[in-house]
Amino acid sequence: MGDEEKILFANDAFYAAFARADMSAMAEIWAHRHSVSVIHPGGDVVQGRAAVLDSWRTILDPVDAFDIEMRAPQARDHKGLGLVVCYEQVGPHALIASNLFAREDDVWRIVHHQSGPSPVMPDADAVPGAPVH
Amino acid sequence: MGDEEKILFANDAFYAAFARADMSAMAEIWAHRHSVSVIHPGGDVVQGRAAVLDSWRTILDPVDAFDIEMRAPQARDHKGLGLVVCYEQVGPHALIASNLFAREDDVWRIVHHQSGPSPVMPDADAVPGAPVH
Numbered sequence: 001m002g003d004e005e006k007i008l009f010a011n012d013a014f015y016a017a018f019a020r021a022d023m024s025a026m027a028e029i030w031a032h033r034h035s036v037s038v039i040h041p042g043g044d045v046v047q048g049r050a051a052v053l054d055s056w057r058t059i060l061d062p063v064d065a066f067d068i069e070m071r072a073p074q075a076r077d078h079k080g081l082g083l084v085v086c087y088e089q090v091g092p093h094a095l096i097a098s099n100l101f102a103r104e105d106d107v108w109r110i111v112h113h114q115s116g117p118s119p120v121m122p123d124a125d126a127v128p129g130a131p132v133h
Numbered sequence: 134m135g136d137e138e139k140i141l142f143a144n145d146a147f148y149a150a151f152a153r154a155d156m157s158a159m160a161e162i163w164a165h166r167h168s169v170s171v172i173h174p175g176g177d178v179v180q181g182r183a184a185v186l187d188s189w190r191t192i193l194d195p196v197d198a199f200d201i202e203m204r205a206p207q208a209r210d211h212k213g214l215g216l217v218v219c220y221e222q223v224g225p226h227a228l229i230a231s232n233l234f235a236r237e238d239d240v241w242r243i244v245h246h247q248s249g250p251s252p253v254m255p256d257a258d259a260v261p262g263a264p265v266h
Contacts, residue, residue: 096172
């Protein structure tokens with residue numbers, strides 16, 4: 001598996017944990033050694049592993065599952081750091097996100113996530129375009 | 134100058150070009166060899182250097198200056214890639230942005246920018262907190 005596939009695999013794992021409201025999987029996919037931060041839609045930045053995981057607990061602990069569907073991810077590898085841009089359908093809301101991944105040992109883990117409003121939403125079966133170089 | 138200072142310097146250069154509506158400086162600060170992308174507030178992702186610069190021309194060409202003030206940047210270095218989270222006061226609108234930088238030769242250039250709504254805006258003279266590790 002090439003690095004871009006591994007980054008997409010980590011991105012899938014992030015959204016799988018999110019949709020299952022699985023805090024232990026969410027804690028695993030966030031970086032353990034790199035600095036981390038998150039900007040939830042409409043929220044301020046949250047920094048540091050403890051605060052980032054607390055922000056996820058606030059979102060995920062009250063529910064058994066979270067109505068989110070990730071679509072049309074595009075990944076690229078910047079010399080060992082991975083960037084994924086993808087869409088998020090959250091109930092009626094169309095969002096677009098930037099997810100940044102770093103390799104820790106041989107595992108790609110997320111170090112930063114920002115999500116905000118999107119004017120468009122690809123179809124659920126949309127094939128993402130090839131990365132533009 | 135340490136890498137975090139150099140990343141903040143590049144981030145300052147990005148917003149200086151933005152505020153001056155200086156397309157030639159904007160073209161210089163965006164990466165030449167790395168893949169690039171931008172998500173303007175409320176916009177879809179724009180990918181590739183030509184399309185990204187076109188999107189800036191659409192914003193900057195009609196004006197002599199752009200009413201944007203960047204505040205409270207916080208930078209961190211992830212093994213050669215730089216992430217800056219900062220706030221943007223654009224007229225009455227409070228925004229928060231993630232800016233990703235890569236080193237090309239000895240220059241840090243921007244490879245990705247996402248900006249979206251922020252619920253808060255630090256004072257103009259706010260001193261950003263130390264990076265949380």
